[in-house]
Amino acid sequence: MARILILEDDTTFAQLLEGFLTKNGHEITLVTQVKQSFKQVENNEFDLLLIDYRLPDGTGLEVLSHIRDLGLSIPAIIMTSFNDVRTAVRSIQLGAFDYITKPVNPDELLMVIKNSLAKKDLKSVEPKETNSDFIKGKSAVADKLYEHISLVAPTDMSVIIQGESGTGKEFAARTLHQQSKRADKPFVAIDCGALSKDLAASELFGHVKGAFTGALNDKKGQFEAANGGTLFLDEVGNLSYEVQIKLLRALQERVIQPLGSTKQIPVNVRIITATNDDLSNSMQQGEFREDLYHRLNEFKIQLPPLRDRGGDLELFINHFIQLSNRDLERNVKSISNEAKTLLLSYDWPGNLRELSNVIKRMVLLSPGDVAQIGALPDEMMISVHHQSAPGNSSDLKAVNEQNEKALITETLIKVRHNKSKAAKILNIDRKTLYAKMERYGIE
Secondary structure, three states, X not given: OOEEEEEOOOHHHHHHHXXXXXXXXXXXXXXXOXXXXXXXXXXXXXOEEEEEOEEOOEXXXXXXXXXXXXXXXXXXXXXXXXXXXXXXXXXXXXXXOEEEEOOOOHHHHHXXXXXXXXXXXXXXXXXXXXXXXXXXXXXXXXXXXXXXXXXXXXXXXXXXXXXXXXXXXXXXXXXXXXXXXXXXXXXXXXXXXXXXXXXXXXXXHEEOOOXXXXXXXXXXXXXXXXXXXXXXXXXXXXXXXXXXXXXXXXXXXXXXXXXXXXXXXXXXXXXXXXXXXXXXXXXXXXXXXXXXXXXXXXXXXXXXXXXXXXXXXXXXXXXXXXXHHHHHOOOOOEEOHHHHHHHHHOOOOOHHHHHHHHHHHHHHOOOOOEEOHHHOOHHHXXXXXXXXXXXXXXXXXXXXXXXXXXXXXXXHHHOOOOHHHHHHHHOOOXXXXXXXXXXXXXX
């Protein structure tokens, strides 16, 4: 049983969620406003947060930021409409485990909750090597990427891995470690984006008992834990200016000083950092120290977004189907032409992470051995239509009407002309749907 906080302003939907999750053995607390959720996470312990994106007094991203500032590590799932999917991808950058789109599919919700709770339970366990669950790709950009990794891995150079959210930055860092001379030593990963300003120094360098309020015992920092091996700092740009100074000193002098201690501890670690922002911009704005940037940037690896990886996309799709069949005990052997066309046309703003989640959902919703287009999220179809909209027309109304007609037609085909279902997917009432069908001459 998990203690779950649901933040949802649609009380009817929230009560449905509460009843469903209670039947599945979870303990539920309901709130309808961002401020109420702040009080709940400050005063109670939760195993999981289920957060609506749009709320009367803010957004779910504010809740994620508040959790991070409190130094809490609670898995969070963002619930969003298809219109907010690209914004929901940002929630992953702020520490959300996943997002799920409305209308929520019960089986998909249980799967995402199970995965979130499993990650929470494993957070204190030494990360396992996951090479068997990844595939390199065979495109020219993939060849160039792994050529660079092979070139720099055997050295002790500091590496910055830059790429959009979901491109596999931690996997690239692990690959660097595994191909290095430190492969038999620890690999320690820290998500700097999930650390509050107050806790970051303690997490990195440790502290002694009584160093600050709440420091009840001595704590070893992650620099010590990674001694002899590799320390991976994800989203390093989120570190405060004060912590950046301490980090620079640790790199230059190869010693750390736990908070509240006068003792200096020698350390020998290789630093790999990652960011989805351009640190040079942060440096120009005075948010990131120039001397630290040059110390970290001895070698830069740029991870390409999934949309630029050509034929690798189909390779990854097949790979994730195999993994999902294994994990979900399904037997999907192929994808319908319509579903494959949609998968290959979509631009994947969440990159490999989003692809993995979509394929797992597709496999879960496919009882047979052929995955159909109905097992894919509706927002993908809408997004593809927006991408393919004619860009050379100056008649905005005509462009919108053309997109609308195409979307209504394709939705009707998808639901086999069930107009009630089509209206629900399109988020309009049936009367409006009938009027638009007549206007556009849709039979």
